[in-house]
Amino acid sequence: MAQQTASPEGEFGGQVAVVTGGASGIGLAVSTELARRGARVCVLDLALHELPPGLEGLTCDVTDRASVNAALSAVDERFGRLHVLVNNAGIGAQGTVEDNDDEEWRRVLDVNVTGMARVSAAALPLLRRAAATGDGGAPGGAAIVNTCSVAATAGIPQRALYSASKGAVLSLTRAMAADHVREGIRVNCVNPGTADTPWIGRLLDSAPDPAAERAALEARQPMGRLVSAAEVAAAVCYLAGPSAGATTGIELAVDGGMQGLRLRPSAD
Template sequence: MSEFAGLVALVTGGGSGIGAAVADELADRGARVAVLDLTPGDKHTGVVCDISDDASVRTAIHRVVDRLGRIDIVINNAGIGATGAIDGNDDDEWHRVWDVNVVGIARVTRAALPYLRQSPAAAVVNTSSIAATAGLPQRALYSATKGAVLSLTRAMAADHLPEGIRVNAVCPGTADTPWVQRLLDNADDPAAERAQLEARQPHGRLVTAEEIAYAVASLASPRATSTTGTSFAVDGGMQELRLRKPQA
């Protein structure tokens, strides 16, 4: 596929999990891909970047342009998790997670804006979550940040539509990623916990990183020129479906 031929895509948090799958999907479709991560790996054009540090972000953006010549697509995927109810995290943790999950998107996008404004196919895709639209137990801080990502996406779309920059979000359900695996590993009964996570998604399993990557690429595609300010749920129906329980 050459859908993204001639375009440069930047993926934050592209060293593993969902971000790595997104980087691969975009490359398979013809994009030249830069991965910004603390440990970006060497599969694509890797640039070490800490999105919680503005100087690090600006340096990384300049390095991408120096190596690849342009930026057309920004995938704001990097993020960190948090567990607990409203009293489960102290102020320092609230600031830390907010700084990465929300302000990190602002840092990366504003640093890339001068290059996006020059692109004939500019697109930004932000990674939100099912936690933005459904109340999940023990996810107060994480849900707050992902809800903010969804609102930020709409505001960005409104601001930058006149410049020809489309902005959308993807909202994954519980995905089979290294972060979720770490949560399972720390559970008292990992098998039972996994079964609970699978059961709450109507299609009965965890979402794959590759399924999310397909949605991200669809939103970023230069063929999706009328799609902006929206969100794409990849959650096995969790956001919208209310299925009847099977009879015993």
């Protein structure tokens, strides 16, 4: 694996970041943006494919504790430190409570919730070290950012299992923030709305009328469009960076107004 050559300039200069599920979609956008802002970025994913220049990768299955521990040990060995963890790995699910069997509930919760806890637990010793020493010069200490969803705060049809998993992520974020604030580790989450990602693309492709389905998803968000992965990445970088040094235990919505706005129907 080639050594990364990220510029030391930028708000994350001298820092190391790990992004789970960082090889595609929102995770790739986050990884690329962190690197652009000066971080040395290690992507943890099941399938790394061909990562863009400036990113390093380690194969990791967040549902397997041995795999997670091995990946974080490799991060320690390669970089010797860790300042930012972005828990982004996750999978989707459709349907009401009638539509997914017990095995699917176990699978989705294992990835989206327990997997986040596994990675965080393995990363905490490294994050504590960075926070205690001030390594990397981050005035806000070390940071964890979890990818949550507007599904945690708004009732969305046909998303019972997915919403349950993201509701757990929101509560987990707050609990972790309380547990680790006095260690100098900030924990926050970002709540994207419907984002223009490969997963949404696959859902649209499988719809009877993809164009009509896209139009319906866009209309559901008051801004009238899907959220971009780059917009979510910018929010993650804010929460992970020094400008948010006094921010912990919050959810930052990047949802086109879906959660908070109640607009009158358009006259058009």
